Amino acid sequence: MVRAGKTLGIARLNTFNIAEPDRFLSVTNTALLIGADLWARSRNSGTATADPKELDGDVLIAAQALDTGIPISDLILATVNVGHLAQFVPAEIWMNIKP
Numbered sequence: 713m714v715r716a717g718k719t720l721g722i723a724r725l726n727t728f729n730i731a732e733p734d735r736f737l738s739v740t741n742t743a744l745l746i747g748a749d750l751w752a753r754s755r756n757s758g759t760a761t762a763d764p765k766e767l768d769g770d771v772l773i774a775a776q777a778l779d780t781g782i783p784i785s786d787l788i789l790a791t792v793n794v795g796h797l798a799q800f801v802p803a804e805i806w807m808n809i810k811p
Contacts, residue, residue, distance in 0.1 A: 723724055747775035750800050761796040774800035 713721045729736045750771040754760050762768040774797055777789050788799050790806035797803040 737780070739772070739776065740779055743775045743779040744773070746778050747772045750774055754799060759799055761799065770796040771800065773797065779803050 713725070741772075747768075751768050752770075754771065760768070761770040770793065773791075774789070776799060777787060778784075780787075784802065787802055788809060789801050789803040790809055791797050791803050792805060794803045794805060
């Protein structure tokens, strides 16, 4: 949104994030280490989720989820990119998840 100059979208995202304290998760050193491990394993197994010259956001999102401390059996990542993220964590199309 920053690159595209979507100031209204940025404002809406900021409003969403501050509406509930601690809604936004900061990237921790632990999450970065988990992400590095996921990245290496996916590259070594031939199932990389991004071009070799690109930063792999999918592994960082999965690492953040794993770093929450939620048991993997209780975890589901809401996404539209199930194919990539499900390599690392349970994932489902967000519209298919029922509360």
